[in-house]
Amino acid sequence: MTALTIGLLASLLALGPTAPASADEAAVEATASLASTSSTTVSVPVADGITPTALRGRVVASDLLGGPLRFSVGGRTLKTVAAETGPVFLPVRASDVGDDGAIDLTMTYRPTERCPGGSGPADVALTNLTLVYTGDETAPRTVGTFFPDSSPRIDVSVPADASDDLLAAALTAVASLTARYGDATVVQLSVASRQLPRVGPGQRLIRLEPGTGDTSTDVAVRFGLPTLTLTGNGDGLRTAAQALGSDALTLASGPSSTGLSETLERRTEDLEVSFADLGLQRLTLVGPAEATATVGVAQDVFGGPVDGLTVHAEGTYTAVPDTTDVQLSTYVNGYLVDSQLLDPQADGNTVTIDADVPADVITSDNGIEFRLSSTADVGACEADDDGSVPVEVHLDGGASTVTATRGDGGQDLSAYPQVLGGVLPVALRPTGEDRVDAAIDAAYLVHSLQAAAVAPLDVTLVDADSLVQGSSNGLLVGATPEDADTVGAPLRLDSMRLLDYAEAEFGVGSNQPFAALESVVDGDRHLLLLGTWTADGSAAPALPRALATQAATDGWGTLADDLLVVSPGTDPFSLSSAEVVPQEEVVEERTGFVWWLGAGIAVLLLLLLWQVARTARRDHQVKRLVDAQERADSDARGSVTLAGEEDPGHDDDGHPRA
Structure with missing residues (x-):
């Protein structure tokens, strides 16, 4: 019936070092979503020392079935508005801040048309949410209270x-x-x-x-x-x-x-996790019409890359009226993997789902969606005072699991962070003043990789030569052409051209500088290389910085293929190394290989010809011996008569017959 989503997305407001006495606004930089029948709650952090006065945002609604939209905190209604697109202003007070230092805002939508037959699921979103407040933040005085619950x-x-x-x-x-x-x-x-x-x-x-x-x-x-x-x-x-x-x-x-210190424990590689392990003790879907609930499963939760998933879910459902058909379907990344009708006559009203996910459906970050759909006789809907036919499905988070099979991760940038296994050695090739700038580039990439990971990464700084010549995974910033050659990077840091590329007007000529973030598979390990090429060998720090900041700003999940490339005057974009015309250095390497291959083939041909000639010569010699033997046998038969045989050309006295 309703897919209800709240998105709290906004740009941070720039404030001075101290806040003025009049009311100020601070954007709430967070996201929260729940696809369910009617309600979801999001936490709005409030810094110590400031007094909240209101929440301001914008409602975006589509495909609604009529009905009010209610905002509340702790059961207290802040405001009820029509469920339609427009701004909303919600007055709050200091007492609305909970013990955890946040305001828990609940948004509830109850359509008036509860029966199916309309335009389908409704979407309600709350965007651009900001906190209106007065006062100044109280500065922390201890190490233990230094970090707030939320920080922009x-x-x-x-x-x-x-x-x-x-x-x-x-x-x-x-x-x-x-x-x-x-x-x-x-x-x-x-x-x-x-x-x-x-x-x-x-x-x-x-x-x-x-x-x-x-x-x-x-x-x-x-x-x-x-x-x-x-x-x-x-x-x-x-x-x-x-x-x-x-x-x-x-x-x-x-x-x-x-003596402040913490050492990360090595992550386990458990290939089975429960919904409870993923933070969902119970999933509830409430009908009628349509309701959805989603479980997020990143590959990284399994401690490494995977190429297979099996979803197992157990739950119960309420009694289903005879006039209602209820269907529970399971999707993974939008792909249907299971669908079944809930039996009104089943004992115990239990439901079990077992579904295998095809390998080509699996991504770095996967979404398992359970969708409850019900259709009812219109007369049955009209019979209820509130027009509803209640149907509920409860999935047990402890008994429901996702099981994976280990994979190799592939070569694309989407193979990270799961291929790292929780460990990230970082190497910086530049020296001197450029080394700190390289570390800043590395920090952007570390931030992006960590944001995509499900657990803290164990980040260490290692020697660049040791990483390049070693066997461990890692990140190399400031990679040189020699580094790219040594590890067999898909794009060498040398002049290059692109094949026709429909999604971007971009071309790199023989003298056009560029920077690339590359995913490299070197034997059994995965490496990330961030490097730059210029024709004269000069530094171009703005190019790798553009790649690093885009990865941090847009998120690692937006990266595709095995290359992220930028050149002066262009925006960074993803690219497959298959779209790069072979570079001269690669051609030279392959040419050398071809020469060796050609020489080898020539030797084999010579050996084959020699063998053929030798065989022919021996066959000729054998044939000559056979012919000679046949002639000798023929001559012998012409002059010798075996005992008991009659010579047809002579009589008994040896005279020729007439």
């Missing part, structure tokens, strides 16, 4: 001459904080001397400074921003940065601390 932006800063110890800790901090907040929070690496944008309550700054001895942590307000400074060196600094995303951080109750 967190910057990790290092000195311009940062050592590898600081860069390793910075990349780890980016991954750890991204794992804590998800893709709704901007997490970026920056140089300490650069000015940071201000985006409102909840913004935080992490400073990494070199030091000796145990790693120390200090909380203060610097330039109007709550700032946490980590000072240390070596792996101790990196493990302290890893702890920033841990729930155990709340144990640090003072403004400073020492």
Whole structure:
């Protein structure tokens, strides 16, 4: 009947270091969705010290069946409006903020036309949601309270001459904080001397400074921003940065601390997960007409790539009226894998679903959708006071599972992050001042990969030569042409041309610089290479930065094929290496191989001809021997008569016969 979705999407409002006394607005940077009959709830974080006064947004409605749209908090109705597209203003108060520091906003839609036969499922969306508030955020005073429940932006800063110890800790901090907040929070690496944008309550700054001895942590307000400074060196600094995303951080109750540390455990590779493991203890679908519920299953949850899925679901359903047909269908990424009618006469009213998912349907991030559809006799609908024929299906999250079979991941960029298995070695090829810029590019990619992962990535900084010549997965930033050659990258960092490419007006000539983010399969390992090529060998830092920022902004799930390419004057776009005309270096390699292959074939032909000639010569010799033997036998038969035989040419006395 109704597919109800709330999307809380907006651009962050830029605010100054301090908020004025009058009411301000801060965008709620989050998404929440629930496809069900009538209701969904989303949490709106409220920073300490500010007083919420209203929520402002826009309702987008389509294919509705009539009826009101109700907004409530904790059972208290904020407003009831007609379910139609338009702005909405919802007054709230400080008491609406729960113990978790958030306002739980519930949106409920109840159509008046409950029976089928209309235009189909209705869609209701709440977009551009902002929190209207007064007051200033209370600055955190302890390490344990430093991070808010929600943050629009967190910057990790290092000195311009940062050592590898600081860069390793910075990349780890980016991954750890991204794992804590998800893709709704901007997490970026920056140089300490650069000015940071201000985006409102909840913004935080992490400073990494070199030091000796145990790693120390200090909380203060610097330039109007709550700032946490980590000072240390070596792996101790990196493990302290890893702890920033841990729930155990709340144990640090003072403004400073020492010995902060967390070590990630190696992830298990369990090929079976329950819906409960995925955060869904129970799924409920309520009819009549149509209702849906979705389970998200990323490949990364299985600890590696997969090429097969089996869905098993168990549940119960309410009694089905004799006048109603109820169908429960299962889709994976929009592909129908199972459909069955619910039997009104079944004992116990239980339902079981077992469905295999074809390999070509599986993606990096999969959606399993259960769709309840019911049709009823119109008279039966009209008989109810409220016009409804209630049908409910409850799926048990603990008993329902998804089982996978291990795969190799393939070569496309969509093979990540699952092919990493939770471990991400990062190598930076540039040296000197360019090394920090390369680390910033790497941080964008780490943020994007971590946002797509289901668990924290164990990020380490490794030597570039060791990564290129080794056997482990990883990310190499600032890759050189030699690096690309060594690992057999699909696109060598050399001049190239493209085949006709309908989706972009893009051509790279022999002297046109470009940058590429490449997915490389090198034997049994997967590598990500970010590199640039220019005809004169000069640096073009804007090109790899464009690729890295797009991956972070749009999300890793938007990347396709095995290449992301950009050239001056173009926007980055995905590309298959099959659409690249073979480059001169590749042609030379293949030409060399062809010469060796040709030489080998020539030798084989010579051997074959020699063998044929030798065989022919031997056959000729044998034939000559046979002919000679036959002539000798013929002569012998002409002059010798065996005993008992009569010579037809002579009589008994030896005289010729007449």
